[in-house]
Amino acid sequence: MNIINxxxxxxxxxxNLDLSFNSLTxxxxxxxxxxxxxxxxDLTSNKLEGPVPTNLSINLIRLRLGDNALNGSITSVSFGxxxxxxxxxxxxxxxxxxxxxxxxxCQNLALLNLAQNKxxxxxxxxxxxxxxxxVLSLQSNNLVGDIPSNISQLNRLQKLNxxxxxxxxxxxxxxxxxxxxxxxxxxxxxxxxxxxxNISNLNLLLELQLGGNQLGGVIPAMPLSLQIAxxxxxxxFEGPIPITLSRLTSLDVLDLSYNRFxxxxxxxxxxxxxxTRLVLSNNQLSxxxxxxxxxxxxxxxxxxxxxxxSPISENNEEKGTTFSSTIVLLxxxxxxxxxMFATICIWYVVFKEVAQK
Numbered sequence: 001m002n003i004i005n006x007x008x009x010x011x012x013x014x015x016n017l018d019l020s021f022n023s024l025t026x027x028x029x030x031x032x033x034x035x036x037x038x039x040x041x042d043l044t045s046n047k048l049e050g051p052v053p054t055n056l057s058i059n060l061i062r063l064r065l066g067d068n069a070l071n072g073s074i075t076s077v078s079f080g081x082x083x084x085x086x087x088x089x090x091x092x093x094x095x096x097x098x099x100x101x102x103x104x105x106c107q108n109l110a111l112l113n114l115a116q117n118k119x120x121x122x123x124x125x126x127x128x129x130x131x132x133x134x135v136l137s138l139q140s141n142n143l144v145g146d147i148p149s150n151i152s153q154l155n156r157l158q159k160l161n162x163x164x165x166x167x168x169x170x171x172x173x174x175x176x177x178x179x180x181x182x183x184x185x186x187x188x189x190x191x192x193x194x195x196x197x198n199i200s201n202l203n204l205l206l207e208l209q210l211g212g213n214q215l216g217g218v219i220p221a222m223p224l225s226l227q228i229a230x231x232x233x234x235x236x237f238e239g240p241i242p243i244t245l246s247r248l249t250s251l252d253v254l255d256l257s258y259n260r261f262x263x264x265x266x267x268x269x270x271x272x273x274x275x276t277r278l279v280l281s282n283n284q285l286s287x288x289x290x291x292x293x294x295x296x297x298x299x300x301x302x303x304x305x306x307x308x309x310s311p312i313s314e315n316n317e318e319k320g321t322t323f324s325s326t327i328v329l330l331x332x333x334x335x336x337x338x339x340m341f342a343t344i345c346i347w348y349v350v351f352k353e354v355a356q357k
Contacts, residue, residue: 006048011035020044020064028053028070033060043068044089052077052090062087066113073097080105091115091137098122099138104129113137115161120144123162128153139163139185146170147186152177163209164188171215176201185209187231195220211235211255222248229253233279241266250274257281257299265289265306 005026011017012035020042027050033041034055042064051072052065058081070093079085080102088109095117103112104126112130115137122145123138133154143165151160152174160178163185170193171186181202187209194217195210207228216236221244230251238260245254246268254272257279264287269278275296282302289308292298300306 006032006043011038011041014038016040018042019046022046024048027051028065030055033057033063039084052095054078056082058082058084060085064089066091066093068093070095075100079103082106083108085109087111089113090117093117095119099124099127099143101126103127106130108132110156111135114141116140118142122146123148123167125150127151130154131156133157135159137161138165141165143167147172147175147191149174151175154178156180159183161185162189166190168192170194171196171210173198175199178202179204181205183207183228186213188212191215194218199223218242219244224248224250226251227274229255231255232259234258237261238284239263241269243268245269246272248272248274253277253279255279256283257302259283261285263287265300 004024006024006029008029008031011032015037016039021044024043024046026048028043028048030053033053034057036057036059038057039059039061044064045067048068048070050070052070052074054076056078060082061084063085064087066089072095074090074095075097077100079100083106085106086108088111091113092115096119098121099114099119101124103109104124107130109130110132111134116139119141120143123143125148127136128148128150134156135158139161145167146169147162147167149172157178158180160181160183167189168191171191173196176196176198182204183206191213192215195215197220200221200223202223203225205223205225208222208226209229209231211231211233213235219232219237219242222230224247226248227250230248233255236259240263241256241261243266249272251272251274254275258281261283262285265280265285267290270290270292277297278292279299280303281299285300285303286305287307289300289306291309
């Protein structure tokens with residue numbers, strides 16, 4: 001398309017408008033989102049700047065403005081009247097200020113994506129009132145304060161990402177009430193205390209990211225459903241690696257690096273059939289590292305007292321093969337040199353006899 005700026009009155013008679021993945025510039029016209037007939041608007045991945053228009057059609061169902069250069073606050077946007085809004089994506093912009101508590105009135109909101117902005121302040125408790133919520137993405141902002149305990153009211157929530165903020169306090173035990181949760185990402189915050197003991201109640205959880213916090217204490221039993229990853233790195237865990245982790249037979253990635261785990265690496269880790277990557281770097285582990293299958297990437301650097309196994313049989317076999325190959329090569333080269341020498345001698349004798357005649 002050759003459009004540079006969005007013309008005025010474009011949505012006057014439209015129900016759906018998709019101008020995503022272009023090179024549109026300038027600001028979003030104030031009248032673009034206000035026509036009552038408008039239901040779907042997608043301006044994702046352009047070069048738009050300026051504020052989000054404040055007057056929105058009450059019939060909007062899906063609004064996608066992510067991956068632009070929009071700025072300013074969104075507190076003045078009239079979200080409270082958007083009872084039909086199902087998808088709201090404002091991610092990857094430069095929006096600042098607090099998250100509007102008015103969003104809690106959008107009862108049909110299934111997806112809210114405000115990630116990768118400059119939003120600040122606390123997470124409004126009103127977000128716990130959105131009964132149809134399935135995906136909540138607030139990562140990579142400047143949010144502070146506690147994780148609201150009433151987030152447990154989001155009974156349909158499947159993906160929760162609050163990573164890379166400055167959230168503090170503890171992980172509320174009520175989070176284990178989110179029975180439909182499949183992905184939980186709280187890494188890169190300032191959370192402290194223990195992992196809730198009832199975390200194993202999340203029977204559908206596939207991924208748990210808690211790295212980069214100040215968590216410590218006893219590591220509780222984890223959900224047996226974990227498959228994608230369990231990340232507890234960059235925390236304050238100490239003592240032996242708990243045997244309860246052996247139950248995670250379907251787990252793909254286990255990251256326990258940058259903690260204070262001590263003692264030997266338990267053999268049960270070698271029997272976790274789903275593992276493809278195990279990260280134990282920068283702990284206080286000791287003893288001989290057990291041998292893992294060739295399909296498992298194991299990282300153990302930064303453990304001063306850890307001894308890597310010596311693959312004696314493999315080395316001997318390799319040395320024997322190398323020695324045999326060397327002997328054969330020497331015989332071949334010797335035969336070649338001898339043959340050349342004999343040929344030269346014969347030619348020399350023949351040439352001398354011919355010359356004498």
